[in-house]
Amino acid sequence: MTHPAHTPASLPATRSKTTLPAAGTTGRARRARVEAMAVRPLRDGRYAVETDGEGETYVVDLDATTCTCPDHEVRGARCKHLRRVALEVTARLVPPPGRRTAVCAVCGGRTFVPVATRGPSLCARHARRPGHRVVDRETGDRLLVVAATGARADRVETDEGRLVADYPSNADYGRHEPVFEAVYVDAVERDGPVRAYAFPASRLRSPRTADAESRPNPRADAGARTTPA
Template identity: 80%
Template sequence: MTHPAHTPASLPATRSKTTFPAAGTSGRARRARVEPMAVRPLRDGRYAVETDGSTYVVDLDAHTCTCPDHQLRHARCKHLRRVALEVTERLVPPPGERTAVCAVCGGRTFVPTAFRGPALCPRHDHRPGDLVRDRETGTRLIVVAATDERADRVETVEGRLVANYPTNADYGAHEPVFRAVYLDSLRRDGDVRRYAFPASRLQRVGTRVTDDTDTESRPSPTEEGTASPTTA
């Protein structure tokens, strides 16, 4: 089955047309901002751009649009510009990503198209090397591992679920678990113990620990500890 060039084969739910401030622009750049348009990501990584009276398909990776301005004049048309603007403003996912719901707060976020684990928004996502703060104690830790497992399904070495510890009562049992080490423990001799936390219990401090960071601030190979009831 074929479809007309200006009609996408599969469109998501309708989105209201919006505009942006002109911001001192002119020509096509201005029209991309001030003309009402609705941008909708398609399943194949392209975008449908609905204007007053027409719908065109933009492929950001290929830098193409099905509109006459691009097809006939080979111009970077207002539709290409508008999609790039909405991607930059995080209103629609970039190519290769899709919209998802954060497993912690339910907010909108973007994940790789093939991603199948629990999605997390930037506020609640952590990566190995991130410097974070324990909301319960105020102490600083370094994230050493991310898991796709929920706090009500991860057991500690004591055989207790992470979600069942009293210190985790204020955090969702459905939240993915992260493993982290206390920053102060890296400055002491002996094994460095890992601890398991629900995602929202860890608050990002804003500094990422890298290989260039002083060794006193970097996590070394760790073993699972048993000194604390929340150790996992």
């Protein structure tokens, strides 16, 4: 279940200089780890690397495998700055090229999304894709996700003319959360009329966690119905 304070936003862009474990490395590979550096993603997909001992800031392009430092430009070496950026991307300390840091609208955790992404974001744990099987937290019903709207629950209107966030059964879920459309598995299996319903992201849980959480409330309202699937 989401916390209302977890609104979509980018995390701070600045970082303090840090070091990484030496991990038995030598030479440039070791310096890339043990020397204090701050890696900051730039809007164009490159990275600014601020060093401690040198007191300089260099620009690294991972895709082009280049760095503006003398070690790379003069000697053509795979310098410590290139290595450090690659290490931090691999460790998910900074986003890979073409992505930016965002906050998950459900748990408030850090996640990486495409730079052009707008609206609420979700981490891998809470993201749902068409075809995913989920469980409604309120009723315990099994559902199949058919669409990710990408829009907030307080901006998606159902075919009843109500916002998804305004349904009483959605009162405990964040109004800022993205909405997913899902169909009831039982309806699909009966081969009868199938309608899609709209749900805030955190109302849908993975079947793997269903048994670990409290028993559902059988009196809860169903999801907010949208246009028939």
